[in-house]
């Protein structure tokens with residue numbers, strides 16, 4: 400049994416544990432407080448009209464409806480699966496092309512000189528500005544969404560990988576060379592690990608961009624997906640359903656981001672925990 | 674046989690450009706196989722530049738450098754470098770760092786494990802094999818860097834102020850350790866330092882450089898005194914109080930002072 404009095408030594412050893420628990424408790428408390436405030440201001444006190452912002456009861460009813468009967472051409476699960484699928488396909492294609500390209504640009508000045516002008520022209524175009532062209536080229540199906548996601552996710556992957564590789568520490572490259580490392584080993588064992596924090600920053604930004612673009616593209620026109628549900632709810636002036644779709648987008652986005660953060664933690668184990 | 678021959682070497686930065694800068698001018702030096710030389714000189718006299726040229730990390734503007742008879746054209750594992758800022762790979766464990774150069778020459782798994790055990794024991798660092806560099810003190814990191822270079826089994830070891838970042842106490846321990854390691858495994862060593870004591874204590878010969886432009890002022894023999902006075906049988910503090918030591922130290926100091934005064 401641990402004494403509850405000022406036992407400095409055992410308290411110090413576990414110092415981080417109570418702190419983690421406390422931050423979780425604070426987080427949960429905040430959410431609960433917000434939910435209560437929401438409930439009070441809509442259902443109980445009626446401070447906000449139901450057309451502006453739905454009550455918790457209306458929200459749950461909308462959730463039930465889209466979950467069981469479906470809404471805007473599919474159930475909630477179907478919308479989520481469709482959106483997540485498109486984000487993954489677009490994001491992964493962008494990363495699969497963008498990271499190697501950024502790497503080559505950072506590694507070889509000649510490739511950089513060759514590719515940079517193209518970037519200077521394409522970069523100022525906001526990704527969403529590609530949506531009309533994408534629809535003209537690929538109509539309203541999956542291909543047009545994947546295309547705009549690709550365009551928006553591509554740039555952060557390339558730029559950050561490029562920056563990461565350009566800033567690989569020179570003395571570490573030299574340390575590898577004077578200990579006999581081949582070019583392949585220098586790339587695998589120095590360039591990649593030293594650039595990996597920046598590469599992951601790029602991936603995170605790419606993922607965020609993917610979600611933004613996907614929702615925008617689905618708003619403009621889609622047969623299925625969370626953006627389509629949001630758009631339909633807007634046209635029906637169904638505020639509870641708008642909220643359900645927004646929450647679903649937030650949760651899906653957060654889950655994919657967490658997945659990426661997990662991967663990053665696995666790859667960059669060696670880093671000093673700050 | 675891994676002797677270093679520096680043959681009328683000059684280094685001009687920005688050669689052919691608008692503002693060429695002569696960093697090294699006509700340096701001639703021969704370091705014998707398994708000889709340990711220290712290089713001292715005022716800041717900016719080109720010690721690092723000279724060493725980097727031997728390592729193949731910097732090109733030679735005039736003259737030629739040969740190691741084991743072959744002209745240096747680029748970096749290679751026959752000339753391992755210990756850098757002042759350690760330059761350990763942060764994403765590799767102590768074990769992986771030590772065997773980095775061994776893997777270049779295709780050392781077997783058993784050979785690598787053996788080397789890790791050997792060096793960690795030699796450096797009094799047992800039990801740290803699976804730690805990452807950021808979990809070690811500066812002195813420990815530099816020991817790992819030295820082990821990495823030794824384990825690569827180079828003919829030539831180049832060290833650029835390897836103890837410069839360490840506190841005085843750790844530094845003394847490291848100096849003794851270096852003597853011990855090099856005794857068990859003698860190499861041709863070029864050791865750059867700002868410490869005259871360190872230079873005299875470690876080296877067979879001390880090379881004193883001057884600047885504007887970088888050149889060799891004098892080469893002082895230490896090996897004969899060390900042997901006659903049996904320095905290597907005594908702890909470092911005792912050696913540094915011997916008259917034979919203080920005499921050599923004074924000699925190097927005066928030369929150095931002269932160089933520093935040259936443009937003050």
Ligand SMILES: Nc1ncnc2c1ncn2[C@@H]1O[C@H](COP(=O)(O)OP(=O)(O)OP(=O)(O)O)[C@@H](O)[C@H]1O
Nearest residue numbers: 686687694696714715716717718719720721722723
């Ligand atoms: N890449 C470079 N380009 C231009 N000048 C350089 C370069 N590297 C070094 N120099 C110059 O060459 C001279 C010698 O530098 P070097 O680093 O070899 O001196 P050092 O003797 O090692 O000095 P310190 O004792 O301070 O480490 C300096 O004047 C420095 O400014």
Ligand SMILES: [Mg+2]
Nearest residue numbers: 720721722833
């Ligand atoms: Mg230097």
